[in-house]
Amino acid sequence: MTLYGTPLSGHAHRVEAFLNILGLPYRYVEANAEVRRSESFLALNPFGQIPVLVDGDLVLPDSVAILVYLADRYDGSGLWNPKVPEEAAQVQRWLSIAAGDLRFGPALARILTLWGGAGSLTDAQRVAERVLRFMDSHLDGRYWLAAVRPTIADIACYAYVARAPEGRIPLDPYPAVRRWLERVEAIPALPPMPQSAIPQTA
Structure with a gap:
């Protein structure tokens, strides 16, 4: 699993924090402005924004979408994104x-x-x-x-x-x-x- 972000991005911090809470191993790639303009990054997110999570074949931008995905995919308790x-x-x-x-x-x-x-x-x-x-x-x-x-x-x-x-x-x-x-x-x-x-x- 790979997370693209920057240290001072609150959007990226949401994902980094939740990955740590869930105890999931991941690789962190710092995606500064130059990286976000690159063809390789724009292939991941055409909007050039962070965060982006890559999990196997899944490429998922947007911090809120990533939080929902991680909770539903990896939180066995079901408490972080409740279904009640x-x-x-x-x-x-x-x-x-x-x-x-x-x-x-x-x-x-x-x-x-x-x-x-x-x-x-x-x-x-x-x-x-x-x-x-x-x-x-x-x-x-x-x-x-x-x-x-x-x-x-x-x-x-x-x-x-x-x-x-x-x-x-x-x-x-x-x-x-x-x-x-x-x-x-x-x-x-x-x-x-x-x-x-x-x-x-x-």
């Missing part, structure tokens, strides 16, 4: 939030702050604050996002929330979110999301 309809629906809801508001909020704010690019930092911070307020309210009295135990929803949402301060979004106003981050980081074998070498400004 109520829990399954909650997992899907949070996977959608991870691909939506978290991507266009904390993730985009971090990108714009650290590396620049197209987009409005103010708008991204506004989206981030909205989703963090919602998460904080949701987690008040709950340990995990979608079930009574951790699921792939928690893995999908972790990285960009943990590094929200790198997008000038402080986490001090969100005590339930901070407690949740501590619980996620205590999951055995889960590596914390690396910090950028660029000083945080939040």
Whole structure:
């Protein structure tokens, strides 16, 4: 099994973390911008994006799709991507939030702050604050996002929330979110999301 990613990509971190949690052996290939423009990489993902997982004959881009695949293929307990309809629906809801508001909020704010690019930092911070307020309210009295135990929803949402301060979004106003981050980081074998070498400004 081979994972293509970069250390500071929250999308790639989701997959790396879950592979470690499941105890699956894999080869990590760092796919920087130059690699992602290469013909060999574009043959794996024509969009030139990371992560990409190669498992035998399967070539699978997209972090959320990879999490679902790994859970269904390799998690014998069936708990990380539950099939009980109520829990399954909650997992899907949070996977959608991870691909939506978290991507266009904390993730985009971090990108714009650290590396620049197209987009409005103010708008991204506004989206981030909205989703963090919602998460904080949701987690008040709950340990995990979608079930009574951790699921792939928690893995999908972790990285960009943990590094929200790198997008000038402080986490001090969100005590339930901070407690949740501590619980996620205590999951055995889960590596914390690396910090950028660029000083945080939040």
